[in-house]
Amino acid sequence: MKDPTKLTIREVEKAIKVPAKKWHGRCYEIACAIVRANLVKGRPAYGHYRGPVAETGYWASRRGQMFQRHGWVVLDEEWVSRILDPTRWSFEDKPP
Numbered sequence: 001m002k003d004p005t006k007l008t009i010r011e012v013e014k015a016i017k018v019p020a021k022k023w024h025g026r027c028y029e030i031a032c033a034i035v036r037a038n039l040v041k042g043r044p045a046y047g048h049y050r051g052p053v054a055e056t057g058y059w060a061s062r063r064g065q066m067f068q069r070h071g072w073v074v075l076d077e078e079w080v081s082r083i084l085d086p087t088r089w090s091f092e093d094k095p096p
Contacts (some may be wrong), residue, residue: 004040004075004084009096012086015039020096024058027087028071035073040084042075049091057093 002011009020016033023030031044049070053063062068068091073084089096 001038001041004082007039007084012037012039023087023096024090027090030086031071031084032072034086040073040075041084042073042084043084044071045074048069049088051088051091052093057090059091060093062076 011021012030012034015037016030018030018033020025028044030044034040035042035044047070048067050067053059053065053068055063059068060067070087072086072088073085075082
């Protein structure tokens with residue numbers, strides 16, 4: 001297992017066999033695959049994303065809604081609660 005802050009998109013793509021360009025709309029599936037591949041120690045979570053949504057890109061039609069359904073990984077760490085959000089970039093229409 002690797003330090004989550006050192007994990008790269010290329011490493012994740014290789015381990016889960018899904019290119020990042022196909023991660024849009026598959027956040028929980030990608031979070032589960034990352035945990036199954038033992039890339040990080042944690043558990044997949046599913047909830048609501050309440051952050052910014054770009055005017056362009058995959059999620060543009062949902063801009064202005066109060067929240068988006070979303071999945072991520074809650075990391076198992078001894079002293080602090082953190083998450084790994086492998087698809088947040090999709091909401092912001094930025095490269096991964």
